[in-house]
Amino acid sequence: MIDLRSDTLTLPSDAMKEKMLSVKLGDDVFGEDPTVNLLEQKAASMFDMESAIFCPSGTMTNQIAINIHTQPGDEVICSREAHIYNYEGGGIAKNSGASVRLIERNNGLLNHEDVLKNINQDDVHCPRTALVALENTSNRGGGVCYSKDELIKIKNVCVQSKIPLHLDGARIFNALVEKKTISKISR
Numbered sequence: 015m016i017d018l019r020s021d022t023l024t025l026p027s028d029a030m031k032e033k034m035l036s037v038k039l040g041d042d043v044f045g046e047d048p049t050v051n052l053l054e055q056k057a058a059s060m061f062d063m064e065s066a067i068f069c070p071s072g073t074m075t076n077q078i079a080i081n082i083h084t085q086p087g088d089e090v091i092c093s094r095e096a097h098i099y100n101y102e103g104g105g106i107a108k109n110s111g112a113s114v115r116l117i118e119r120n121n122g123l124l125n126h127e128d129v130l131k132n133i134n135q136d137d138v139h140c141p142r143t144a145l146v147a148l149e150n151t152s153n154r155g156g157g158v159c160y161s162k163d164e165l166i167k168i169k170n171v172c173v174q175s176k177i178p179l180h181l182d183g184a185r186i187f188n189a190l191v192e193k194k195t196i197s198k199i200s201r
């Protein structure tokens with residue numbers, strides 16, 4: 015039977031479990047876990063980043079990123095449907111002391127006009143807009159994903175406004191397959 019409650023119910027296959035038992039391990043604090051090092055290098059190279067850091071869960075990844083990009087009192091722009099807002103235990107407030115600027119869209123995808131409209135002016139009355147957070151694919155949107163064109167437009171708004179852009183990429187590879195961009199990154 016296929017359990018459709020969530021894709022998170024998927025269990026590792028026997029081949030995956032065998033691989034886990036046979037890989038080389040080490041102390042990651044000293045940068046000496048060859049498997050973690052390989053994974054981080056691979057992720058960085060796939061996404062054209064200087065470096066990557068392995069985090070064992072999606073929630074931890076999001077919360078660390080939000081914390082790095084914000085100061086207490088700042089505001090994060092995200093969808094009303096975003097996982098970071100709905101399903102991370104209020105972590106944006108608790109861990110980072112930041113508030114959210116929610117954009118109401120049924121499918122959880124933002125567009126560059128929305129993002130631009132919701133960036134606060136430099137005004138002492140307003141919280142500083144410190145981060146734009148996207149989710150691709152959108153979980154509560156039922157798996158819909160961004161076009162590359164819209165992502166570039168949102169990125170451009172962020173660059174012009176000097177605001178970092180965070181991606182919750184819990185299902186980024188699904189989005190890449192759907193938009194046929196997977197072949198452009200090395201496997």
Ligand SMILES: Cc1ncc(COP(=O)(O)O)c(C=O)c1O
Pocket residue numbers: 022070071072073074097098149151152153182184185
């Ligand atoms: C969009 C999105 N972000 C983050 C997470 C959290 O991932 P984790 O369960 O690994 O903390 C999920 C989990 O399904 C998710 O759907």
